[in-house]
Amino acid sequence: RSLFASENIQSGDCILKVPYSVQIASDNLLPKIKALLSDKIGTISKLAIILLVEQKMDQDSGWAPYICCLPRHGEIHSTIFWSDYELDMIRQSSVYQETLNQKAKIEKDFAAVVPVLQQFPDLESITFQDFMCAYFSVTSRAWESPKGLSLIPFTDFMNHDGVSKSILLFDDDKKLSEVIADRNYAPGEEVFISYGKLPNASLLLDFGFTLPCNIHDQVQIQLNIPYDGILHEKKLELLQHLTPKIKVAIDRNCSEDTFIIKEVRSPLGKGKGLPQALRAFARVLCCNSPQELIDLAMEAAQIDGRLARSPLKDSWKEFKAHQFLLSHITHSMQKYDAAIKSLALVNCPSMSNPFTIRRQMAHDLLTGELRVLRSASTWLNNYCVGLKSTINYPRH
Numbered sequence: 001r002s003l004f005a006s007e008n009i010q011s012g013d014c015i016l017k018v019p020y021s022v023q024i025a026s027d028n029l030l031p032k033i034k035a036l037l038s039d040k041i042g043t044i045s046k047l048a049i050i051l052l053v054e055q056k057m058d059q060d061s062g063w064a065p066y067i068c069c070l071p072r073h074g075e076i077h078s079t080i081f082w083s084d085y086e087l088d089m090i091r092q093s094s095v096y097q098e099t100l101n102q103k104a105k106i107e108k109d110f111a112a113v114v115p116v117l118q119q120f121p122d123l124e125s126i127t128f129q130d131f132m133c134a135y136f137s138v139t140s141r142a143w144e145s146p147k148g149l150s151l152i153p154f155t156d157f158m159n160h161d162g163v164s165k166s167i168l169l170f171d172d173d174k175k176l177s178e179v180i181a182d183r184n185y186a187p188g189e190e191v192f193i194s195y196g197k198l199p200n201a202s203l204l205l206d207f208g209f210t211l212p213c214n215i216h217d218q219v220q221i222q223l224n225i226p227y228d229g230i231l232h233e234k235k236l237e238l239l240q241h242l243t244p245k246i247k248v249a250i251d252r253n254c255s256e257d258t259f260i261i262k263e264v265r266s267p268l269g270k271g272k273g274l275p276q277a278l279r280a281f282a283r284v285l286c287c288n289s290p291q292e293l294i295d296l297a298m299e300a301a302q303i304d305g306r307l308a309r310s311p312l313k314d315s316w317k318e319f320k321a322h323q324f325l326l327s328h329i330t331h332s333m334q335k336y337d338a339a340i341k342s343l344a345l346v347n348c349p350s351m352s353n354p355f356t357i358r359r360q361m362a363h364d365l366l367t368g369e370l371r372v373l374r375s376a377s378t379w380l381n382n383y384c385v386g387l388k389s390t391i392n393y394p395r396h
């Protein structure tokens with residue numbers, strides 16, 4: 001499924017218009033079903049139920065020409081449809097855990113709608129797999145619109161181009177959605193839209209595809225806050241202030257925090273660097289005395305309240321904090337390297353087509369995340385080399 005230009009299109013032309021009246025939103029849910037759904041059932045589940053109902057109606061559905069074109073189970077490659085064996089290929093990436101979380105959420109949502117579906121003879125045969133496909137159709141094809149989350153028939157047949165500037169627009173006066181071309185197209189050329197500046201991690205989980213060299217790739221890294229005696233509570237307190245989303249373990253002994261790194265562009269240490277919060281985190285983590293922590297807190301209070309945002313005055317400590325990050329990233333790179341190498345060895349008895357496609361996707365995902373880690377490591381290396389020349393030796 002793709003849309004192609006049937007005639008010349010100039011940048012600025014309207015490619016398509018879809019009136020609000022034919023879009024599918026939660027108010028299209030049959031009243032008899034709606035009446036039985038609890039308030040806890042979310043919009044995605046409601047749209048999924050509408051799709052399933054319309055599918056059952058087959059040619060009697062007003063949306064039949066659209067519904068019959070939607071992807072079927074075997075054609076979808078989102079990681080939520082991968083086998084455990086296939087998922088194992090991306091264990092290194094955060095997508096692995098996100099996939100498990102998403103599957104658990106869909107299972108929970110399905111369990112909540114099953115009692116309602118069972119009230120209708122036409123719907124009681126709907127399986128978890130049917131629901132998961134419909135759910136995926138909604139998450140991968142629906143837009144937030146003035147009518148709430150909506151499926152916009154045929155607009156969702158446009159594929160994603162990471163560098164396209166075309167997005168879906170809503171004209172509330174004319175009550176229609178439209179797409180404006182951001183470039184010229186010749187007849188027969190495929191027309192594209194942008195789904196957003198999305199990394200392969202999101203494309204794979206939410207849409208079931210990857211781009212070979214995605215400029216929006218990013219990687220999630222996880223830093224533990226190891227128990228280190230009397231300083232631990234104070235560090236944890238400061239770090240919680242620094243990054244409120246920190247996951248604190250019940251016994252507070254092995255808490256952790258996650259950070260997103262995007263590609264660090266300049267190999268010379270110029271340009272966009274690592275996230276400030278990550279560097280601040282490492283500075284706090286590497287403090288060795290209560291006084292250092294007090295100094296950091298005082299310095300933050302005197303400036304803008306943001307903790308450990310500027311380089312530590314003592315170059316040696318600044319060096320140590322960044323070396324800590326560098327060694328964490330190097331370790332992670334080694335694991336990615338091994339995972340990519342082992343992709344060449346993973347085989348499936350039949351080497352079925354879906355498996356080869358998914359293995360390629362796993363490769364795109366892991367190599368993209370490794371590229372980001374490598375850029376971060378180069379940046380850190382350069383930063384540390386620069387710091388080294390300013391350190392006063394000997395130190396104890």
Ligand SMILES: C[S@@+](CC[C@H](N)C(=O)[O-])C[C@H]1O[C@@H](n2cnc3c(N)ncnc32)[C@H](O)[C@@H]1O
Nearest residue numbers: 001002071140141156157158159160207208209
């Ligand atoms: C909203 S639909 C776009 C139209 C699509 N081809 C379809 O299946 O109807 C989103 C799906 O299209 C596919 N897709 C979109 N952009 C793509 C791209 N650049 N490369 C490969 N597949 C893409 C993915 O399967 C995704 O789940």
